[in-house]
Structures are given as structure tokens and as C-alpha cells.
Amino acid sequence: MSESSILLKSDIKFFIKNFLKKTLGIQIKKVRKEDARIKSKVSVSAIKKLIRDKGFAVSDGQASWFYTAYERGDLDPLTNFAMTFLETNIDKKSPILITGCGTGIMAFHLADAGYTNIAGFDYLHECVEVAQQVSIMGNYNITFYQDDGFNPKDTGQKYDAITALHWVFSAWMGNYGNKKLAAEKVASADFREELLTDFLQKYSTLLNTNGVLILELTDAVSDYRIPTDHYLGELSKDIYPIRHSPEQVEKCAAVAGLSVISKNLSVLYGHHPRAQYILRKL
Numbered sequence: 001m002s003e004s005s006i007l008l009k010s011d012i013k014f015f016i017k018n019f020l021k022k023t024l025g026i027q028i029k030k031v032r033k034e035d036a037r038i039k040s041k042v043s044v045s046a047i048k049k050l051i052r053d054k055g056f057a058v059s060d061g062q063a064s065w066f067y068t069a070y071e072r073g074d075l076d077p078l079t080n081f082a083m084t085f086l087e088t089n090i091d092k093k094s095p096i097l098i099t100g101c102g103t104g105i106m107a108f109h110l111a112d113a114g115y116t117n118i119a120g121f122d123y124l125h126e127c128v129e130v131a132q133q134v135s136i137m138g139n140y141n142i143t144f145y146q147d148d149g150f151n152p153k154d155t156g157q158k159y160d161a162i163t164a165l166h167w168v169f170s171a172w173m174g175n176y177g178n179k180k181l182a183a184e185k186v187a188s189a190d191f192r193e194e195l196l197t198d199f200l201q202k203y204s205t206l207l208n209t210n211g212v213l214i215l216e217l218t219d220a221v222s223d224y225r226i227p228t229d230h231y232l233g234e235l236s237k238d239i240y241p242i243r244h245s246p247e248q249v250e251k252c253a254a255v256a257g258l259s260v261i262s263k264n265l266s267v268l269y270g271h272h273p274r275a276q277y278i279l280r281k282l
């Protein structure tokens with residue numbers, strides 16, 4: 001390519017990116033194609049119709065998170081990492097629990113990858129109902145039920161893998177109908193550790209020895225993120241206020257009989273840097 005075509009290509013890209021950002025508020029991010037992981041056997045348009053019919057396709061004047069969830073494709077490196085980890089480390093017959101499963105996107109992905117013993121629960125009954133309907137449409141054999149992930153019921157089943165992806169930090173903010181935490185407490189290190197220890201202890205009891213919990217948290221680096229680095233400015237300080245450092249996670253995990261075997265940070269997807277921990281039951 002000649003020098004002038006290289007520069008023209010670069011200028012056109014800049015113009016389009018700027019145009020989309022300024023007129024439509026769309027920010028284009030580059031993602032490596034080979035990380036694409038999440039697929040769906042049931043058509044996305046059929047799932048979207050179910051979500052529209054259940055009345056939760058729109059929230060705060062825009063398409064809801066659930067409506068666009070299946071458009072995630074390869075955008076989230078942590079989801080991709082978690083799926084790859086499970087597929088390479090966990091036996092296909094192992095019992096797996098997907099907490100905060102939404103409309104079931106990860107459960108279906110794992111079933112398509114050959115897992116035969118999957119259960120998923122969500123706090124919102126409409127999510128569970130959509131997941132159950134998609135399950136019938138795709139001829140899946142997955143148990144979906146309604147439950148509160150902060151107080152999961154003991155069904156007597158122990159798991160080799162449990163995921164808590166993409167919801168705990170948001171639920172701690174009071175989203176999805178969860179209890180909002182007292183504003184004066186959320187910055188306290190002790191309070192954050194109490195919440196995390198309680199959470200880890202609850203799931204530790206549901207794991208088989210050597211089983212893994214994959215948990216996503218907002219990282220404590222967000223505490224000193226400069227507001228001008230975020231499109232919501234000062235408001236960004238209040239988004240996902242319960243944040244943990246890797247040291248805190250290690251400490252709370254030890255109390256709960258778990259050990260951190262892997263940690264990954266992502267800044268590409270979501271409001272704040274998120275860390276995904278893989279914790280093994282000792």
C-alpha cells in the first residue's frame with residue numbers, strides 16, 4: 001500500500017470513529033478475533049423475542065443489558081477466559097453451577113461444548129423463564145431455577161465448578177432489585193472483606209474438594225481511577241463501589257478454605273477494571 005493510501009485509510013477510520021462517538025455515542029473497540037467464544041444454538045432473534053414478550057427488553061429508555069447480551073460475541077476477555085478454563089480443566093460430566101445466569105447464555109455455551117450436568121439460577125424470575133424456554137427450544141437438558149446468589153439454597157448437590165460472573169459487583173451496588181448497601185460503609189476495607197468472606201464461605205460449602213469457583217469482582221484500582229478517565233466523570237466513583245484488591249481476595253479466600261489459583265484483569269469491557277479469580281477448594 002502506498003504511503004498516501006495508508007494515511008487516507010487512517011484518516012477515514014478516525015473520521016468514522018469520531019462520527020459514531022459524537023453523533024451516536026458509540027465507541028468502537030478493537031478485539032482480537034481468535035478470542036471469540038460465546039455462541040448460541042438457538043437464534044439470537046428468537047431469544048430476543050422471548051425477552052421482548054416477557055417485557056424486559058428495555059430499561060431506562062434503552063435496550064436492556066439482557067436484550068443485547070447475546071451480542072457480546074468476543075467482546076469480553078474474562079468470559080472467554082472462564083469458558084476456556086472450564087473446557088480445558090473440568091470434565092464434561094462434572095456438575096457445574098452457573099450463578100446469576102441471566103437468560104442462560106453461558107449455560108447454553110457449556111452445554112454446546114459437551115457438558116451434561118449443568119444447573120443455573122438467577123434472582124429474576126423473568127430471566128429464569130426465558131432460560132427455561134430457550135432450553136426447550138434448543139432441546140437442552142439444563143436445570144434453571146430462581147434463587148438469591150447471596151444466600152444460595154443447599155440442594156444437596158456439590159459442584160466441581162461454580163461461576164459467579166458479571167453480577168456480584170453489580171448486585172452489591174443494589175442493581176437487579178438487590179439491597180443497596182449503606183453509602184458510608186462501601187469504602188471501608190473491613191466491610192468489603194466481610195462481604196467477600198461471607199460470599200466465599202457460602203460457595204465453598206457447595207464445592208467438592210478441588211472444585212473451582214470462578215468469581216468476577218471490581219478491582220480496587222478503580223478507587224483511584226481519575227474521573228476524567230470515565231465517560232460518566234464524577235458519577236463513575238459510585239459505580240460498583242465494592243472493590244477488592246488481590247491481597248484482600250487471597251485473605252478472604254483463605255478464611256473460606258479456598259486458594260487463588262489464577263487471576264486476570266480486564267479493562268476493555270464494562271465500567272471499571274474487573275478482576276476474575278479462579279479459586280480452588282482446599
Ligand SMILES: C[S@@+](CC[C@H](N)C(=O)[O-])C[C@H]1O[C@@H](n2cnc3c(N)ncnc32)[C@H](O)[C@@H]1O
Pocket residue numbers: 065069099100101102103105106121122123124127147148149150165166167171175176178
Ligand atoms: C449482567 S447479568 C449477567 C448474566 C450472566 N452471568 C452473563 O454473564 O451473561 C447479571 C445477572 O445477575 C443476576 N443477579 C443479580 N443479583 C443476583 C442475585 N442476588 N442472585 C442471583 N442472580 C442475581 C441478574 O438478575 C442478572 O441476570
